[in-house]
Amino acid sequence: MSELLKVRDLRVRYPVAGGIAAMLDRNRPSYVDVVHGVSLDIARGETLAVVGESGSGKTTLAMALCGLAPVLAGDVRFDGAAMSKARDQHLRPDRRRIALMFQDPVGSLSPRMTVRRLLSEPFRIYSELSQDPDRSVLELLSMVGLSSDFADRYPHQLSGGQARRVCLARALAQKPDLLIADEPTAGLDVSIQGEVLNLLSDLQQELGLGIMIITHNLNIVRHVAEQMAIMYLGRFVEQGLSELVFQHPRHPYTAALLAANPSTNFDVVPERIELTGEIPGLLQRPAGCEFHNRCPRVQPKCRASFPDRQSSNGKQGWNCFHPLP
Numbered sequence: 001m002s003e004l005l006k007v008r009d010l011r012v013r014y015p016v017a018g019g020i021a022a023m024l025d026r027n028r029p030s031y032v033d034v035v036h037g038v039s040l041d042i043a044r045g046e047t048l049a050v051v052g053e054s055g056s057g058k059t060t061l062a063m064a065l066c067g068l069a070p071v072l073a074g075d076v077r078f079d080g081a082a083m084s085k086a087r088d089q090h091l092r093p094d095r096r097r098i099a100l101m102f103q104d105p106v107g108s109l110s111p112r113m114t115v116r117r118l119l120s121e122p123f124r125i126y127s128e129l130s131q132d133p134d135r136s137v138l139e140l141l142s143m144v145g146l147s148s149d150f151a152d153r154y155p156h157q158l159s160g161g162q163a164r165r166v167c168l169a170r171a172l173a174q175k176p177d178l179l180i181a182d183e184p185t186a187g188l189d190v191s192i193q194g195e196v197l198n199l200l201s202d203l204q205q206e207l208g209l210g211i212m213i214i215t216h217n218l219n220i221v222r223h224v225a226e227q228m229a230i231m232y233l234g235r236f237v238e239q240g241l242s243e244l245v246f247q248h249p250r251h252p253y254t255a256a257l258l259a260a261n262p263s264t265n266f267d268v269v270p271e272r273i274e275l276t277g278e279i280p281g282l283l284q285r286p287a288g289c290e291f292h293n294r295c296p297r298v299q300p301k302c303r304a305s306f307p308d309r310q311s312s313n314g315k316q317g318w319n320c321f322h323p324l325p
């Protein structure tokens with residue numbers, strides 16, 4: 001499979017808003033590292049699922065790749081060429097070739113535009129994409145399984161599943177090579193989730209798209225993604241072939257996430273880890289391995305330094321001093 005996106009050590013840092021509290025507390029850092037050294041590869045026709053708790057930095061990673069969040073450091077190559085950075089440190093992707101389905105589908109659709117207008121907008125920006133925008137809109141609707149009647153509807157007249165389909169059609173209008181779908185099934189009934197995912201994989205086959213799918217939901221990962229990455233406080237703590245990660249998670253955090261998921265069948269029974277409380281705030285990033293304060297396998301070393309990446313055959317990698325055996 002040919003390489004489409006190659007990311008090495010990507011970092012996103014945001015300044016923290018000041019205010020009186022910050023002035024009084026000298027120990028408070030003036031920035032947060034939301035994405036903290038992420039590396040990933042996506043080939044054409046391949047899907048990578050990024051999984052992690054709320055606040056782990058998934059959306060920020062997606063935004064950075066689309067040039068919508070500032071990049072502190074890292075190399076990003078798309079289709080063989082290095083992505084340059086603008087002066088303000090935002091990446092400059094070829095916006096047409098990377099499409100983003102935003103996390104909030106209805107919110108990302110302008111309420112006063114009809115579906116027809118929403119779907120033909122990309123053709124106004126990239127006029128070379130369609131000779132006949134009206135016809136292209138109908139083609140897009142049919143690609144995502146909606147009848148032509150939907151062209152005259154407004155976003156508030158769509159169900160959650162229909163809104164997802166319109167967002168997908170809008171993303172496809174720009175004929176992307178890479179689609180980043182941020183929680184494309186959140187808030188949908190299970191049967192509708194299945195429909196949206198099937199649609200995504202059908203279109204992927206047809207168009208040879210690379211896909212990065214962001215999700216909380218491990219059940220969908222197995223169905224759609226051959227590769228997966230587990231994100232914790234801005235880092236990928238484990239990543240690799242989904243099949244291997246599901247069968248034999250090595251990072252205790254991955255094991256905990258999988259164990260919390262009722263329909264996961266382990267080949268190796270992991271120790272039961274209760275993930276209690278929220279992930280620590282980015283403002284108090286723990287020293288060493290960030291998971292140490294929730295980890296049942298913690299050792300003194302884990303509090304002192306962050307473990308290097310270990311891997312098996314390059315098909316599964318993890319950052320842990322005491323991985324599951």
Ligand SMILES: Nc1ncnc2c1ncn2[C@@H]1O[C@H](COP(=O)(O)OP(=O)(O)OP(=O)(O)O)[C@@H](O)[C@H]1O
Pocket residue numbers: 014015032034052053054055056057058059060061103282
């Ligand atoms: N512009 C910003 N300035 C400062 N902090 C930010 C900014 N954008 C995001 N963050 C912080 O980065 C962290 C990660 O946010 P992000 O939205 O990427 O998480 P997420 O993994 O997508 O979460 P969810 O699963 O809830 O969508 C959060 O703590 C958030 O407050």
Ligand SMILES: [Mg+2]
Pocket residue numbers: 058059060103182
């Ligand atoms: Mg998010």
